[in-house]
Amino acid sequence: MEFRQIQYFMEVAKREHVTEAALELHVAQSAVSRQIFNLEKELGVDLFIREGRNVKLTRIGQMFLEHMEQAMKVIEGAQREIEEYLDPLKGTIRIGFPSSLASYTLPTTISAFREHYPLVKFQLKQESYRNLIDGVNNGEFDMALIGPVPKQEKKLVGTTLFTERIVSLLPLSHPLADRSSIKLSQLRDESFVLFPKDFILREIIVHACEQLGFQPKVSFEGEDIDSIKGLVAAGLGVTLIPEITLVEGFPRSTVKIPIIEPEVTRTVGVIIPKERKMLPTVKLFYEFLKDFFAMLDQYQR
Known part of the structure; x- marks a missing residue:
């Protein structure tokens, strides 16, 4: 088994197309096909199912790929360590x-x-x-x-490395927007803009609310910080957000207010x-x- 055969095999498995793999490897298609054939012959199994110009891994091919990916990581790690x-x-x-x-x-x-x-x-x-x-x-x-x-x-x-506060971000028109700080319980009846379920920041916020006996009413979700900021700026709800994400400033039409009772933090x-x-x-x-x-x-x- 040669290192080149493994490289060709992994590229074909990634692209599921011999011609595209050959173009990426800057070699002739026939060279790729020949090396795959030799590898399969040496192993005594079919690694691919041929479907016209496309190929798909067999079950054994998928198993072999997983092992080769781990082996390549070891090889790359060794090269990096020497360098x-x-x-x-x-x-x-x-x-x-x-x-x-x-x-x-x-x-x-x-x-x-x-x-x-x-x-x-x-x-x-x-x-x-x-x-x-x-x-x-x-x-x-x-x-x-x-x-x-x-x-x-x-x-x-x-x-x-540090512990940071989770602060509230409110629309500028919100009744609490002029406060120097607010209690988390004061947001009990608000519509929240949060990350989707299974995001850790959402879990932190939901847990803090549950400690006070309420579930936040989530009206909108955003998968990144900027989209959440934008939804709050549009007046679609309030959010709790790591203070560090507001270091460079926050959107127009919003205001940052610290949360007290309880103070919400994350490491x-x-x-x-x-x-x-x-x-x-x-x-x-x-x-x-x-x-x-x-x-x-x-x-x-």
């Missing part, structure tokens, strides 16, 4: 992050880091809370910024795999993250 040990200041860091940290926290941190290490490269991907955890577990990410920091994940190490931090060794460049950024936010905390105090 970074040769020069840890030029490595690549793969980071997952949620939408709530996309506009300020992540850009600010990376910008500060690159002032010291300008040649380090980043691969960034926005994901949901559960996908961030799974991505670090399965090796898709070296680390993930996340909020709140999970406590029950046995294969992960979670480090809290924000970073997760890394417990049993997988960090590459030198990743470790460099991880230590920088902890020092950066510790310094910010001292400054704010």
Whole structure:
């Protein structure tokens, strides 16, 4: 079994089309077909079902693909580790992050880091809370910024970088818009704009309301912070939102008001795999993250 055969197999499996795979690989279609044939002959099984010009994986082909994807991650990790040990200041860091940290926290941190290490490269991907955890577990990410920091994940190490307030965002025309602070119970009868079910920020808000004996009435849902802000600005409801998402300002026709009784907060931090060794460049950024936010905390105090 040759490395080239695996590459060709994975590209054909991804595209389900031999010609398209050949174009992506910049080789002749006949070369791809020949390598797939040789691989199937060596394994003694059919990996694909041919359907005209298209192909689909057989059940065994799907099983083989899953193993090869894991093997390729190991190979890529080994290549990266060698490259970074040769020069840890030029490595690549793969980071997952949620939408709530996309506009300020992540850009600010990376910008500060690159002032010291300008040649380090980043691969960034926005994901949901559960996908961030799974991505670090399965090796898709070296680390993930996340909020709140999970406590029950046995294969992960979670480090809290800071704790932030969840504040209310109201339309400017709202009767409570002139208050310096409001009690969460004062929003009992309001229409809420929240993330869809299964989003962690929605769970935080719903739990806070339940502690006061009511369920928030959700009139509209938005899958990202900006759409939720926009719906509130349009006067379609109120929301509770991480304060950090409003650092760069908030939409016209809205007002930010702190929540008291109870104060609603979430932890924000970073997760890394417990049993997988960090590459030198990743470790460099991880230590920088902890020092950066510790310094910010001292400054704010």
